[in-house]
Amino acid sequence: MHDVVREVPCLLPAMRALEPCLPLQARKIRFEAGGKRLIDGLDLSLRPGSLTAIMGPNGAGKSLLLRLLHGLLRPTGGEILWAGRAADSAVATRQAMVFQRPVLLRRSVAANVSYALEVRGIPACERSARVASVLRAARLEHLAERPARVLSGGEQQRLAVARALSVSPEILFLDEPTASLDPASTLAIEDLLRQAHEQGTTLVLVTHDIGQAKRLAQEVVFLHRGRIAEHTPADRFFVCPESAEARAFLEGRIVL
Numbered sequence: 001m002h003d004v005v006r007e008v009p010c011l012l013p014a015m016r017a018l019e020p021c022l023p024l025q026a027r028k029i030r031f032e033a034g035g036k037r038l039i040d041g042l043d044l045s046l047r048p049g050s051l052t053a054i055m056g057p058n059g060a061g062k063s064l065l066l067r068l069l070h071g072l073l074r075p076t077g078g079e080i081l082w083a084g085r086a087a088d089s090a091v092a093t094r095q096a097m098v099f100q101r102p103v104l105l106r107r108s109v110a111a112n113v114s115y116a117l118e119v120r121g122i123p124a125c126e127r128s129a130r131v132a133s134v135l136r137a138a139r140l141e142h143l144a145e146r147p148a149r150v151l152s153g154g155e156q157q158r159l160a161v162a163r164a165l166s167v168s169p170e171i172l173f174l175d176e177p178t179a180s181l182d183p184a185s186t187l188a189i190e191d192l193l194r195q196a197h198e199q200g201t202t203l204v205l206v207t208h209d210i211g212q213a214k215r216l217a218q219e220v221v222f223l224h225r226g227r228i229a230e231h232t233p234a235d236r237f238f239v240c241p242e243s244a245e246a247r248a249f250l251e252g253r254i255v256l
């Protein structure tokens with residue numbers, strides 16, 4: 001019997017530096033505002049190359065946690081370490097974030113990607129190849145010269161993900177990237193994320209979509225009231241969650 005060798009198309013450009021990715025650790029981080037402790041002494045370790053879904057009820061602190069990890073907010077206590085060291089300015093260039101509502105420039109689709117590359121210091125001679133490559137991966141090449149803001153919601157979010165991936169982040173943070181998209185657009189984004197993950201990108205995804213977490217995640221961090229109720233391999237989480245809060249959440253009961 002012959003082995004069937006399937007050629008898997010490599011749609012995203014192989015742009016990652018060959019150095020190893022950094023593990024990211026949050027140690028006893030807290031975030032307080034308005035007299036409330038919104039993130040409460042949280043410890044979290046993310047393995048390089050992992051794909052983690054952050055889940056939990058509304059107001060649990062999922063977006064806050066993502067913003068703290070990405071460095072958009074400073075913890076009021078504790079520390080965030082990259083490979084054992086405090087984040088410095090270089091760390092900012094090794095990560096990217098995609099928000100629920102894409103923030104696109106009043107420029108063409110291609111120029112949105114090209115600008116992101118310019119800001120990250122990618123030489124002009126490399127930019128057009130990278131732009132073409134990520135737009136192809138996101139199936140947006142035919143819209144390259146269209147103003148980004150006239151694209152459909154699904155296309156805009158695909159562009160936001162493609163733009164984030166164009167800079168070859170080691171870690172990509174995504175805050176409910178498909179929350180307002182239809183199933184086809186959702187699957188197209190998931191496809192891009194899968195490709196990026198296969199190429200070694202560490203992904204941290206906040207999602208309310210249980211189906212999406214089942215399709216994508218290797219690990220689930222379940223947040224409740226600013227604390228981690230559990231951090232479990234995804235296959236176990238969906239079959240046998242450890243915490244009462246996660247069990248209630250998965251059964252569709254209200255988690256207060």
Ligand SMILES: Nc1ncnc2c1ncn2[C@@H]1O[C@H](COP(=O)(O)OP(=O)(O)OP(=O)(O)O)[C@@H](O)[C@H]1O
Pocket residue numbers: 033034038056057058059060061062063064065
């Ligand atoms: N920068 C901030 N300053 C003060 N309070 C904040 C800040 N950001 C979020 N909060 C509050 O922290 C709590 C957690 O917010 P967060 O957006 O992280 O929740 P979430 O788990 O992402 O919820 P949802 O699923 O509804 O998006 C909320 O009560 C919110 O009002």
